[in-house]
Amino acid sequence: MGRLIVCNIMSLDGFTADAAGNPLVLPMDAAFDRYNLERLRAADALLLGANSYRMFMGFWPAQADNPQAGAVHREFGVRYGTIPVTVASDALTPDDVAPWRERTTVVRRGDAPAHVRRLKASVDGDVVTFGSRVTWNALLAAGLVDELHLIVGAAALGTGTPAFTGPVAGLTRAGCRPLDGSDSVLLRYTLA
Numbered sequence: 073m074g075r076l077i078v079c080n081i082m083s084l085d086g087f088t089a090d091a092a093g094n095p096l097v098l099p100m101d102a103a104f105d106r107y108n109l110e111r112l113r114a115a116d117a118l119l120l121g122a123n124s125y126r127m128f129m130g131f132w133p134a135q136a137d138n139p140q141a142g143a144v145h146r147e148f149g150v151r152y153g154t155i156p157v158t159v160a161s162d163a164l165t166p167d168d169v170a171p172w173r174e175r176t177t178v179v180r181r182g183d184a185p186a187h188v189r190r191l192k193a194s195v196d197g198d199v200v201t202f203g204s205r206v207t208w209n210a211l212l213a214a215g216l217v218d219e220l221h222l223i224v225g226a227a228a229l230g231t232g233t234p235a236f237t238g239p240v241a242g243l244t245r246a247g248c249r250p251l252d253g254s255d256s257v258l259l260r261y262t263l264a
Contacts, residue, residue, distance in 0.1 A: 074195035075218035076119070076188060078208045079111050080235065081225055081256075087232035088205055095203065095233075099225040103254030105144050107223065108202060112151050116197035119188065122161035124203035126168060128152065133171055158191060158199075160184040160207045181207070185214040192216070209237040212263075219246065219262050226255035 081098045082088050089095040112118070120128065135141045136149030158177045159169070169176045179187045188211055191199055201208050211217050220243070222235070242264035250257050 074116060074192040074197055074199050076192060076211065076216055077111060077115075077198045077200045077219045077221060078212070078217050079108055079200060079202050079221045079223070080205070080208070081223045082235045083225055083227045083229045083232070085228045085230065086235050087229045088203075088235045089233040090229055091231045093233060097227070097229065099227055099254070099256060101254050101256065102144070103251035103256060104223055104225075105148070107221075107251060107258060109144055109148055109151075111198070111200050111221065112148065112155070114198050115155060115200040116195035117191055117199045118152075118155050118157045119191075119199050119201040119204070119207065120157060120159050121204035121207035122159060122164050122168075124207075125157070125159045125161070125164070127203070129168075129171055158187065160187075160204075160210075181210065185211060185216055188216050205233065205235065206237075212236075212240060213238065215263075217263055219260060222259045222261075223251065224257045224259060 080088060081100060081104060083098060090097045132149050132152040135145045136153055156175050157172055158179060160179055160181045162181050164178050169178060184207065208217060243261040246262045247260040
């Protein structure tokens with residue numbers, strides 16, 4: 073049985089994006105990339121919300137063969153080109169999923185919990201989600217998230233998009249460590 077692992081970056085004051093909704097203001101450094109690649113290597117499936125899907129689709133596939141990209145980004149591009157992807161969306165069009173059509177399953181957001189239960193039962197490794205705040209918060213509320221991997225970046229935004237949409241109980245610390253070569257810290261929690 074697979075586990076649903078949420079991987080997200082957030083500021084010291086708990087925001088995943090600035091007031092304009094831009095997550096790129098957070099310190100996504102080489103250590104952040106290395107950790108996310110580690111999670112992606114352990115994954116049998118990827119789960120994304122529509123906005124993260126569009127953003128990743130617009131960047132990662134081209135990195136596989138990009139001679140200007142570093143080894144980590146090239147490996148991301150290769151992995152994103154082969155891993156099965158589920159997207160929770162009520163609005164994606166066929167054009168949105170065209171580049172990954174053969175590996176992409178689109179489910180309506182209301183159907184995502186049932187789909188994720190089946191997906192977790194069908195894989196041995198992890199189902200990982202990056203970004204996708206609305207999607208993972210809904211699955212967290214439904215009791216389907218097994219672990220939170222929160223990378224706390226060395227930045228305070230003061231305002232923005234909060235990581236959590238509601239209270240969360242039943243968290244147990246599973247690990248805490250600085251990321252090598254970074255001012256960011258990884259906080260890992262399991263959920264009861």
